[in-house]
Amino acid sequence: xxVAMTVAREWLxxxxxxxxxxxxTLAVLGTTVLFVVGLVAYARxxxxxxxxxxxxxxxxxxxxxxxxxxxxxxxxxxxxxLVEHGFDFLIAVLVLYLVFRSGTTSNGxxxxxxD
Numbered sequence: 001x002x003v004a005m006t007v008a009r010e011w012l013x014x015x016x017x018x019x020x021x022x023x024x025t026l027a028v029l030g031t032t033v034l035f036v037v038g039l040v041a042y043a044r045x046x047x048x049x050x051x052x053x054x055x056x057x058x059x060x061x062x063x064x065x066x067x068x069x070x071x072x073x074x075x076x077x078x079x080x081x082l083v084e085h086g087f088d089f090l091i092a093v094l095v096l097y098l099v100f101r102s103g104t105t106s107n108g109x110x111x112x113x114x115d
Contacts, residue, residue, distance in 0.1 A: 012071065024068045031060040049098060056094050063087045 012020065038054035066083045069075035075083075 017071070020071055021068070024064060024071060027064040028061070028068055031057065031064050035061050049102070052094055052098055056091050059087050059091055 035054070035057040038050070038057040042050040042054045063084055066075055066080055070077065070080040
């Protein structure tokens with residue numbers, strides 16, 4: 001734990017630490033609320049689209065918690081980068097999949113994909 005705090009001090013300005021912790025805490029709270037809303041929406045609709053949106057929101061929660069753990073010295077920077085940047089890619093892939101899946105038909109009308 002002492003080694004982790006020493007490493008955190010090397011990249012984290014002590015004057016900005018409270019601001020960073022506050023911002024990341026708000027991100028954790030905000031993404032958690034969005035995830036719960038996504039769960040409720042999925043419970044109502046039970047479609048693949050809503051399931052994937054809920055998964056993306058859950059990944060955002062884990063991503064935010066990883067950031068908070070890094071600032072607090074609980075998550076090593078290497079794990080932080082692997083998790084956060086790996087999740088960035090996963091989120092992008094899932095969102096693009098949803099966008100392409102809900103594209104337009106050949107006559108210009110919106111496709112009715114709500115599976």
